Amino acid sequence: MDIAAIVIWLLPVAYVAYIYPSLPASVPVHFGIDGTPDRYGSRGEFLTVEGILMGMSAFVYLLLKFLPAIDPKKYVKYGEATFQKLALGMVFFMTVINIAISFATVNHSFDVGKTVLPVAGLLFAFMGNIMHSIKPNYFAGVRTPWTLEDDDTWRATHRLAGKLWFVGGVILTIAVLLLPAKAGIIVFGSMIAILVFIPVVYSYVYYKKHHPSNQNS
Numbered sequence: 001m002d003i004a005a006i007v008i009w010l011l012p013v014a015y016v017a018y019i020y021p022s023l024p025a026s027v028p029v030h031f032g033i034d035g036t037p038d039r040y041g042s043r044g045e046f047l048t049v050e051g052i053l054m055g056m057s058a059f060v061y062l063l064l065k066f067l068p069a070i071d072p073k074k075y076v077k078y079g080e081a082t083f084q085k086l087a088l089g090m091v092f093f094m095t096v097i098n099i100a101i102s103f104a105t106v107n108h109s110f111d112v113g114k115t116v117l118p119v120a121g122l123l124f125a126f127m128g129n130i131m132h133s134i135k136p137n138y139f140a141g142v143r144t145p146w147t148l149e150d151d152d153t154w155r156a157t158h159r160l161a162g163k164l165w166f167v168g169g170v171i172l173t174i175a176v177l178l179l180p181a182k183a184g185i186i187v188f189g190s191m192i193a194i195l196v197f198i199p200v201v202y203s204y205v206y207y208k209k210h211h212p213s214n215q216n217s
Contacts, residue, residue, distance in 0.1 A: 004088060009057055011095050011099065012098035015099055016050055027043060028040055028101075049101070053101075057091050057098075061087045061090065064083045064087035064139075065084065065087055067140070071137050071138065072138065082133040082135075086127065086130060086140060089126050093120070096119045097119070113176075113185070114181070117172075117184060121169045121171075121175075121176060122173050124165045124169030125165065125168075128161070128162045128164065128165030128166030131158050131159075131165060134158055142157050142161050142203060144200055146204050146207035150207055150210075153203055156202075156203075158199075160199060161195075169195075172188060172192075176188055
């Protein structure tokens with residue numbers, strides 16, 4: 001798993017090294033919500049952006065990998081394989097974003113949004129597929145006061161979230177591929193809000209239903 005993560009993590013380095021000699025003095029360093037460049041900078045600034053993305057990817061992977069050692073609940077050690085899969089998925093997602101941004105610097109007609117948004121949808125589907133296996137912890141999953149307070153609420157919420165995120169992620173991926181850019185962005189934002197909001201509300205309702213003594217707390 002670690003070897004696969006390292007190989008995937010290094011792919012942007014290889015691609016940037018390949019395209020760097022052909023980059024102009026001024027390259028896109030920021031993209032608007034519609035996927036088009038809205039700010040240009042030097043090649044050095046471009047490398048800084050790429051480095052930040054790779055740093056974030058490495059941080060998330062290492063955090064999830066060593067989560068069993070720092071998790072106060074000590075439940076993560078019973079589901080380490082799930083967190084390793086999640087860590088690898090996050091590295092893959094960040095690598096796709098990194099390469100998409102790099103590709104857009106030399107192909108100005110390329111729509112970054114048409115790559116990043118569908119991949120984000122697939123990431124939600126991927127997380128939904130493993131959501132039910134995530135053990136209670138303070139770092140990953142649907143972390144609300146009610147799921148963290150009660151293990152049954154955590155399990156019930158993540159069973160629901162897993163089904164919801166998988167189906168929603170697939171629908172989201174198809175929608176942003178087929179719809180025009182602006183409509184796709186609206187659908188993307190609305191769907192993400194729904195995918196996040198429903199499990200949070202469900203965790204509250206489930207907890208109150210199964211802990212009537214806390215109705216007024």
